[in-house]
Amino acid sequence: MGFLKKVSNSIKNPKRAALVVFNKVDEGAGKKIFGNTTGVVRSMSGRSKLNNLLDPELKKTNPELFHLKKHGFTKYGNSYEKSLIDKLSEKFDELVENEKTSFPIGGYKGKIYSRAIRNPEKCFPELVKIITKDVRDFLTGYYNTNYKISHIFCGRNYSVPEKIKNETEMFSNFWHMDRDPSSQLKFFLYLSDVTEKDGPFTVQSKVRTKELIKAGFGNRDHYDLPLDVLEDNTFVNKMTGSRGTTLFGNVTTCLHKAGTPDEGHFRDLVQFIIDPSDKPFSDDWINSIEAYTDLKYYDPKTDTKRLITELNA
Numbered sequence: 448m449g450f451l452k453k454v455s456n457s458i459k460n461p462k463r464a465a466l467v468v469f470n471k472v473d474e475g476a477g478k479k480i481f482g483n484t485t486g487v488v489r490s491m492s493g494r495s496k497l498n499n500l501l502d503p504e505l506k507k508t509n510p511e512l513f514h515l516k517k518h519g520f521t522k523y524g525n526s527y528e529k530s531l532i533d534k535l536s537e538k539f540d541e542l543v544e545n546e547k548t549s550f551p552i553g554g555y556k557g558k559i560y561s562r563a564i565r566n567p568e569k570c571f572p573e574l575v576k577i578i579t580k581d582v583r584d585f586l587t588g589y590y591n592t593n594y595k596i597s598h599i600f601c602g603r604n605y606s607v608p609e610k611i612k613n614e615t616e617m618f619s620n621f622w623h624m625d626r627d628p629s630s631q632l633k634f635f636l637y638l639s640d641v642t643e644k645d646g647p648f649t650v651q652s653k654v655r656t657k658e659l660i661k662a663g664f665g666n667r668d669h670y671d672l673p674l675d676v677l678e679d680n681t682f683v684n685k686m687t688g689s690r691g692t693t694l695f696g697n698v699t700t701c702l703h704k705a706g707t708p709d710e711g712h713f714r715d716l717v718q719f720i721i722d723p724s725d726k727p728f729s730d731d732w733i734n735s736i737e738a739y740t741d742l743k744y745y746d747p748k749t750d751t752k753r754l755i756t757e758l759n760a
């Protein structure tokens with residue numbers, strides 16, 4: 448949705464209109480200062496909480512952490528028990544298309560293209576075993592402070608017809624940067640095999656992102672750059688991997704998108720959203736997960752989306 452449309456839609460709600468204007472100004476300043484669309488406030492927020500030291504020794508001792516700090520994303524060889532993945536993906540499969548345990552989050556003209564599982568922290572207590580000691584040590588090296596897992600998201604993306612896949616955004620499948628504090632990190636777990644045909648997490652490095660912003664990248668609603676520049680294969684990383692693959696991504700400083708699965712394909716994903724904390728990490732973390740307020744519910748009857756928080760209000 449364009450800026451003016453957003454403002455005019457918000458005119459009945461002055462607070463919302465002020466927020467739209469603030470975000471626009473903040474985004475413009477953030478592009479100039481930080482080379483991202485995340486905004487100045489969110490870029491500044493929590494910066495000091497990251498361990499930004501890029502010690503060349505780290506490249507040898509912990510290449511995955513080095514890659515994450517330098518480029519903003521990395522594949523991660525996690526040490527969980529392999530049998531856990533079978534159990535998780537079987538349960539995921541049972542829940543994700545059941546109307547009682549899941550809900551649509553993306554669609555177009557009444558057809559659903561993405562679904563999320565309700566209360567994943569309650570459905571999947573097994574997820575505590577994915578956050579191994581190795582993951583915690585890795586996060587200790589990434590942050591300067593304590594950290595916590597704030598939210599969990601579990602969802603399935605489906606194939607989108609060629610005709611509409613570049614016109615309407617279904618499930619974060621347009622290039623963007625998340626509007627969250629730059630200290631936020633996402634940890635992804637694939638629960639289906641993800642080849643290029645299955646809509647992999649697709650990301651560009653921090654450096655390339657800054658170059659694209661400098662070259663004039665607008666935002667997810669209007670790129671303002673030719674696709675052959677924005678999607679130059681030299682710089683685009685399609686993060687494929689078999690079921691059980693884990694990845695880290697700082698999605699506030701790297702341009703990224705969800706790939707769109709080809710016809711007959713889908714992608715199952717768990718996301719852990721990690722933030723700095725003033726308390727030490729707790730073994731009981733799964734019982735302190737907060738509701739994921741960014742999620743929108745897609746109503747196929749009215750072909751509209753509403754924030755989950757508004758629905759529950």
Ligand SMILES: [Fe+2]
Pocket residue numbers: 619623624625698703
């Ligand atoms: Fe995103």
